[in-house]
Amino acid sequence: MTKINTSYNRRSFLKSMAVTGGGMVLGFSWLSGCRPEETKVATGPALPDNWYDVNAYLKIGENGTVTIMTPNPEFGQNIKTSMPMIVAEELDVEWEQVISEQAPHNAEKFGFQFTGGSRGISSRWEGLRMAGATARQMLREAAAQTWSVPVAEVTTAAGMLYHEASERSAGYGEMAELAATLPVPEEVDLKDIKDFSIIGHSKKNVDAKKIVTGQPLFALDHYEEGMHVAMIVHPPAFGQRYVSIKNLDEVKSMTGIHDVFPIKTYKDGFAKGGFDTNAFPELVAIVGKTTWEVMQAKRAIEVEWEPFADYTETVMGFRGDTSTRKVPAGLESTAAHQTAMEEAAARPGEVVREDGDPKGAFARASRVIERTYSAPFLAHNCMEPINCFAKVENGKVWIAGPLQAPGLIEGTIAARMDLTPEDIDIEMTRMGGGFGRRAYSHYMLEAALIAQQAGVPVKLMYTREDDMTNGIYRPTYQATYRAALGENNELLAFHVKAGGIPESPLFANRFPAGAIDNYLAEEWSLDSNITIGAFRAPRSNFMAGAEQSFLDELAEAMGKDPIDFRLELLQRAENDPVGENNDYDAARYAGVLELVRDKAGWRQPAPGVHRGVSAYFCHNSYAAHVLDLTVENDRPVVQKVTCAIDCGIVVNPDAAVNMAEGGIVDGIGNAFFGELTFTDGVPDKRNFDQYRMIRMEEAPKAIDVHFVESDVNPTGLGEPPFPPIFGAVANALYKATGERKYRQPFLGSGNLPG
Amino acid sequence: MASYTLSVNGKTHQVDVDPNTPILWVLRDHLRLVGTKYGCGIAQCGACTIHVDGVAMRSCSLPVSQAADRAITTIEGLSEQGTHPVQEAWREHDVPQCGYCQAGQIMSAAALLKDIPNPSDEDIDAMMSGNICRCGTYTRIKAAIKTAAAKS
Structure with a gap:
């Protein structure tokens, strides 16, 4: 076994105050509560009457069923299965006892909840193992106290606690209530890699049944009473900005249309975060009753756009440092890009690394081979188009949508809407693909602003055309x-x-x-x-x-x-x-x-x-x-x-x-x-x-x-x-x-x- | 606006909508059957595939006026318990990644197997090339279709 000090990310192990009586705090999902008719097909382990929160990552029911939180959002890389596997391994339970849940956005409990950069498993590896191992240790401690035996003599296997000398045993569920009240151990044992029985053994996607039966899993599937559909109209060209809506009254009077208005995504002078990239910060929003009606209005609307002049914007780094980014005016074309790139490549570049004497070596070469390779811009084209549900009520914003990093947009929404991060509740829905695109979640702020101005909850949806022409491309x-x-x-x-x-x-x-x-x-x-x-x-x-x-x-x-x-x-x-x-x-x-x-x-x-x-x-x-x-x-x-x-x-x-x-x-x-x-x-x-x-x-x-x-x-x-x-x-x-x-x-x- | 009687997954529904409304949006917005997905709106990606009188069709491009009084099946109605051979094979091969396109893939595959119970690779390619999977699960989809064919 490996001893590991739990001081790493100890805040994640803060126990909730109310450990008895359900302790649903951690698993609460306001959105899933209002989804229509949930699964007709029962799957997974039996639900207990009471849950006991052992730490932020897991709760154990009196029947031994364990719910494990996946802290990062799921976009198809299957972390909603593999992250709980890591916790379950160290907790020492049977995989069949485990329910996997998407954690809510809560930076205090879960740190930076980011999916991207291939960092999901690697960044969570130690913390998830510790979450399982500390819970296992607390269960052993609870058993030791209950049985009045030394904790060192309490062993575990497959969700059970054993004291061999006195031939006593108990399921985790029986000890969970007491375990949840015990202090988090200072140091815990981690399993040896050779003893892994879950990690390294293939487990099926925990949401596969829901996926193959068409259950609502995506934000785009969300409906609730009073909700309207919203769409945006952005400038047709990069380098343009919004001027006015030419036929506002006509569009507003179309069947099913609730409201039509421009929105401005950022306040003047706002220092953007590194992921607040957005080519079109001024948009037209159309809000209506049904998708098809809003699509008709979108076809009918006539908007005046104009070219913008060069500008610079302030961008804030992760350490609070700021830099400026130059945004040139102009309507750019691929042919001109290619010429400009060839010219740039012919000029001296910035030397980033030089070893030895390359100049001398090239001068004395018998043969020089030179080749130039190039690639175009690429669009992400996630199958689920950009979308987001938002509701603004009593100074609170509720958002549910597909995004890779709630921590990167919460502050932006707060700044724009004069709120604090505590006023904003972001639910991370399963993403229909991400590939990097959904790390830039300006659409969440757009949805919130539209909901606020329209005075109704909205589900903002980009059409495929909006999605593909909105920017944030691979360069x-x-x-x-x-x-x-x-x-x-x-x-x-x-x-x-x-x-x-x-x-x-x-x-x-x-x-x-x-x-x-x-x-x-x-x-x-x-x-x-x-x-x-x-x-x-x-x-x-x-x-x-x-x-x-x-x-x-x-x-x-x-x-x-x-x-x-x-x-x-x-x-x-x-x-x-x-x-x-x-x-x-x-x-x-x-x-x-x-x-x-x-x-x-x-x-x-x-x-x-x-x-x-x-x-x-x-x-x-x-x-x-x-x-x-x-x-x-x-x-x-x-x-x-x-x-x-x-x-x-x-x-x-x-x-x-x-x-x-x-x-x-x-x-x-x-x-x-x-x-x-x-x-x-x-x-x-x-x-x-x-x-x-x-x-x-x-x-x-x-x-x-x-x-x-x-x-x-x-x-x-x-x-x-x-x-x-x-x-x-x-x-x-x-x-x-x-x-x-x-x-x-x-x-x-x-x-x-x- | 016009009134239509729709038969969806064996149930009859009455809707009052613009005759041009694609059946996709009637299913999603009016009947709250959201398993059928929007991907492109122009019948290019297959995410919205449903069965109309047993034939796979792209619901994003089928006006409600042409779907009335025909037997519509969506992913929710493909099987009672989610145990259609294609659905089971999908789970056996653990096909989905993000999962967004998979309802459409499954509906296309189920229609294929209805017509051709033992499809060749070429049959599968021909039928399934209308469905885009951005995550790239094509090899698993093909393997799952063969498994489903062997079992049904």
Whole structure:
């Protein structure tokens, strides 16, 4: 066992005052109380008459049923199953005794309730284990007191307490009432990894039954008496702002329309938080009785927009520091972006890292290989369009909606509506996808403002077109790689220069930094009024494709096998690293390449199959893919992807495989088709007839996922398998066609060629 | 506005709505059957798939005026207890990630198996390519359809 001091995050273990009589404080969900006709199908453990709150994360019923809170919001990564698994493991209960619940937003109890950055499991690992372990310890203490035996002699197994010498036993439920009154122990034992019986053993998605039977799980499914439907109209082009509604009276008099008005999302001079990104802070809101009626009004409304002038906005950092962000005027177009990026790339960039003497090495090179790769803006296109329910009554705001981080919007709402955070209650509903988009939850503030002005509770819904044209995209990027080869084809120097609109994608300290004596990394960026945001490993998901394509080109030029070449570089980085700030573990990096090489049978591809390999490190985890592709009727068909991942301990293996499969499919889709272009500030794509998404027939025929066995604490999985798949696609396509693709999307955004 | 008699999951409902209202919004806003999802509104993503007289249709693009007096089945009515072979196979393969598109996927898959009890990969691709899953669960969907086919 591992002793662990519980002072870490001790506030989470604050016990509620009223421990007897239900203690529903922690599980309270005001929204679920007003949902229509709940599940017709009974599932899960029997409900007790009374719950006893042992700590913020769990309560135990007198019948032994345990409810475990998932502190972070769920967007499909399955933490609502895997987080309670971690607690249940240390609590030492049977998984079948557990009910999983989404915790309410409560920073005091649950800290930063954020889903994103592949940080869910890794950031909660220790705290969730402790929540289970401290509760187990308190139950043992309660049993020891009840039986008048030393606590050290009380053991547990599968939700039961035992005192072997006196042959006594009791269920957790019998001791829960007393346990809940005991002090939180200063120190607790954690299980040895080898003793895990829940962690590392696949458990089914706790909400699967509700999902497959169409139960209301999403904010968009919420209805309540008096609720109206709200929609917004935003400027059609980035670079424009609201002026006036031209036919206000006409629209207001349409059937079912309750009100129509402009809203202003921020007060003048408001210092935005880093996640208050919003291209359209002034909108028109339409409120009506039904969705279809509001859609008709939305079609009929005529709004005057005008171009805005250059401005700067103040942005607040997490430490209270402020910076300014320049927002240029203008109606931007993709063609102009591409020209500007080429010009920027030709100018000297900002040097971020320089090892050895790259200039000298390039000067004495026998051969210099230079390649430039680029990728367009991408829209998230979560299947559940942006939406949010809001009710404003008696100076209180209730919000229920899909969001990745309630802590990032609460203060913004409070500032705008002259309230305190205590006046704002945010319920985190299951998200119909997130991918980074829902970390920027301006729509929650919009819903609250609309509800306030309309004087009725509203469910704000963006149409698909609103969702796709609202901004917060993955930026457009470009990277130029250069390699200097010596007389004997040896790698003398490596140079990467990367930039984008409006941010650089460069990670200067990532591989192959550390593996090459002479290394230079430069970056640049260009301002834009098109808003950007996180997108399943932004920056990484471009850099991996570019870098892993270039390494393949380099291996070919040097006459080396692509995997051998990468492993040679990694061996150098492990044995004799160049520089000091290399941000990866070369041995773990090599580990996934070796595993994928062996599992894919790298040296024996099937006849007619074109293979591409790629590996990348991001979000603290390592992933490598071998992608097998054939060409049928001039059309690339992905036969199989073999994948190796090192993300430390895997909590829920089958769900982890599912996530990796999803990342692979998502990556192939974006590599083949993903693209958002602009003409005079207007997004050229507005819905799925124009924005090409990967579909069943283009998904790999088979995906074979392997995890490196590890006793390292979990490091993250949502993002890591995604970036390297772009490189695997590019490298396989090159093998298949003999032609290297430099610009994403590789197949264009239309239908498949042929 | 006009009055329509709708048969949904074996129950009869009376609604008074604009004849152009897509049946999706009648189901969701008027009948409070919210299992059928809105994804695109133009029959491109399949999230709103329902059965009309046993045939899979995109409810976002089917006006209520054309749905009246026809037998409509939604995800809520696919089976009494959530035990349709497709629903069970979905759970066996633990298909869903976010889950938003899955009702539409299941309705498409159930319609496919009704027409073709033992579909080939090509049959599955042809039917299911009208349903987008942004989380990328396609390989599991395909495996689940095969499991359901084997069991039904």
